[in-house]
Amino acid sequence: MRSSDLPEIRQLALFRDMSDESFADLVRGGYVQTFPPQVELIREGDASDFLHVIIDGVVELIAGWNERQTVMAMVRPISTFILAATIKDAPYLMSARTVEKSRIVMLPSEDVRAVFDRDHAFARAVVTELAVCYRSVVKNSKGLKLRTSVERLANYLLRQGLHEEDRRRFALIVEKRRLASYLGMTPENLSRAIKTLEPYGVTIDGADVFVRDLSNLERFAKPTPLIDDPSC
C-alpha cells in the first residue's frame, strides 16, 4: 500500500480511534486500488478474503438466484462492504461490481479479525459499522414489504434530494435500470412509476429530476425516519 494513501484511510470512522500499532498491522497486507467501471470485485458465494472500503466511486451489491439478479444496495464513499462476511469468516452473500471508476481499499480479512481481537477501539468501531449496516438492511426490507414500487420511488427521490444542494432539482446518480432493480422493479415499470408521480409534481428528463412541489410529493410518499433516515 502506498504510504500517501494512509492518512486518508486513517481518518475514516472505522480506523480513526485504533492504536497506531493496530493500524499498521491492518494496512500492512492491504492495497488501495482504482478499478474501472463494470469490474466484478467479489462474487457471491466466494470466501471473504478481504474487507473492502470504498473511498471513491460507486459500487453495487448484487444478489442472484435461479437466473434472476437484483441490485441489493448501492455503496458510495465512505463505507465498507461485506464486513459481516469478514467477521464471520463466511462466504459473501452478494457480489460487488463497480458502477463507476472506483477507489477501493482492500484489507485481508484475516488481519481484520486479528486486529479486532487485539484492539478494543477498532472492535467498537466495527460493531457500530455493523449495527448501521444491519439497520439499513432492515429499513430496506421494510420498504420492500410495506410499500408499493411507486411509493418506494417517491421516497427514494426525497431521500436523494437530501444529499443534494437543491432538493428540488438534481441528477440521478445511477442508470435507471440499476435504480429499477434496486427499487425492486423492472426498467419498464420504473418508467411508468415516474409518470405516475407526475401529478405530484415530479418530472424526470433523462437523469434530471425536478420536484415542483416538495410537500405535495411528501404527502404522497409519507417518509418516516424509521425507513428513510439513513442515520437513524
Add this chain to the structure above:
Amino acid sequence: MRSSDLPEIRQLALFRDMSDESFADLVRGGYVQTFPPQVELIREGDASDFLHVIIDGVVELIAGWNERQTVMAMVRPISTFILAATIKDAPYLMSARTVEKSRIVMLPSEDVRAVFDRDHAFARAVVTELAVCYRSVVKNSKGLKLRTSVERLANYLLRQGLHEEDRRRFALIVEKRRLASYLGMTPENLSRAIKTLEPYGVTIDGADVFVRDLSNLERFAKPTPLIDDPSC
C-alpha cells in the same frame, strides 16, 4: 433477577466467554420475565432501553407503515433481538410481540454498552451475533426480491423440516396468517400457494405438513445455502 435463572443465561453464546465480573454487572439491573401471548414487548420507534433475549417461547418482530403491517421475523430461543438498536442507542426499527407464552431476559441497554466497552470477550460475542443477524436479514431480503411467494413457501417448508426429527412430517410452528405475513403474502394467497405445491408432493392439513417427495420439492424450490442456510 432470580439467581436460579443465572446459570441458564450464563451459558448462552453471547455471555459464555465474558468474565464473571462483567456478567455480574450485566445482569445486576436485568430481569427475567414470563409473558403471556400477544403482549407487545417493544414498540417500533421507541428508545431502546433493554436488550432482549428470548429463552423460551416465540416472539414476532413487526414493522408498520401507513396502516400496513408485516411480520419481519419470528424469533425463537435462544437468540437476542434488537441488539443493533441497543448498540447504537437508536430507536427500535420494529415492534416485538409474544406469539406464545415466552420467557424473556431483559438487560438494560446502558449496561450492555458499558460492559461491551470493558469486556473484550463480550464484545467479540456481540459482533458475532450482530453479523449473524445482519446476514439473516440480507438472506431474507434476497428471498423477497428474487423469489415468488410460492418459491418462498417451498423453501420455508424445506428449511423448517431441517429442524424437525422427520423432514417429511411435522407441524407448522406458527399460525398461517402470521406465516403468510412473514413470507410477504396475504393469508388467502398462502392457502393458494399451498395448493400450488400439491403437485410437488406437499399437503398441509391444519398445521400438519406432509412432504411426500422431498427431492421433488427440492427440484422446485432450488434451495441455496446463500439464502436458506441460517448458519451460513
Add this chain to the structure above:
DNA sequence: CGTTCAATTGATCAGCGTCAAACTAGGTGG
C-alpha cells in the same frame, strides 16, 4: 351449544412483469 376468529374458496381487480417495437443518446469509424 353458541360465539369467535382463523382458514378457505370464489370472483374480481390492481400491480407489475414480459414481450415486442419504437425511440433516444452517446460513441465510433468512415
Add this chain to the structure above:
DNA sequence: CCACCTAGTTTGACGCTGATCAATTGAACG
C-alpha cells in the same frame, strides 16, 4: 461531419401474480 451502431429508455399490448372483497367453512373455547 455525418452515418451508423449500440445500449439504455420508453411505449403499448398482454398476461400472470398476488391483493381485495365477500361469503362460507372449520376449529377452539367458554
